[in-house]
Amino acid sequence: MTPQEAYRILGLAPGAGAEAVQEAYRRHALDKHPDRAQGVGLHDRAAWLKVRDAYECLRAAGFPNLAPPPVKPAEKPRYRAPEWLERQWANEKPERLSDHLRLDEEERKALVKTVIGFVAVVAAVWLLWGARERLKTREFSPRPGWTIRW
Numbered sequence: 001m002t003p004q005e006a007y008r009i010l011g012l013a014p015g016a017g018a019e020a021v022q023e024a025y026r027r028h029a030l031d032k033h034p035d036r037a038q039g040v041g042l043h044d045r046a047a048w049l050k051v052r053d054a055y056e057c058l059r060a061a062g063f064p065n066l067a068p069p070p071v072k073p074a075e076k077p078r079y080r081a082p083e084w085l086e087r088q089w090a091n092e093k094p095e096r097l098s099d100h101l102r103l104d105e106e107e108r109k110a111l112v113k114t115v116i117g118f119v120a121v122v123a124a125v126w127l128l129w130g131a132r133e134r135l136k137t138r139e140f141s142p143r144p145g146w147t148i149r150w
Contacts, residue, residue, distance in 0.1 A: 003064050006054035018063040025055040 007014045010024040028051040058064070103111065 001053055001057045003058060003061050006057040009050055009054040010058075015064075021055065021058050021063055025051065 032047040034045045
């Protein structure tokens with residue numbers, strides 16, 4: 001009996017490991033052993049002998065791994081900063097964001113003004129949007145006698 005036939009008899013994929021073979025053997029032993037099987041006679045004994053011979057064949061062959069080993073996908077290389085930059089980061093502990101940017105004093109002031117201006121614009125838009133939403137629910141009269149509904 002070849003290992004391929006033995007794997008087929010036990011109902012396993014070729015190259016299954018020793019634990020899977022033993023588990024399949026135990027499962028078939030409970031189903032087909034003459035002392036435990038539901039039927040009686042030579043039919044159960046022949047099925048049991050096939051299962052036993054298949055297990056013995058695989059055991060004698062050392063549970064051959066007929067299937068090629070699974071190929072692991074190559075790991076994507078993770079980004080690593082250049083060595084000179086890692087040394088620079090290890091030696092410097094800047095306290096301000098602008099220290100990372102290597103700006104002189106005038107450029108730093110211009111950056112701060114730009115950020116403050118951006119924050120002011122975002123706040124104004126936020127306030128105007130809220131006012132628009134509040135006006136949607138009310139009536140607005142620019143002059144007495146005129147009514148505009150939003």
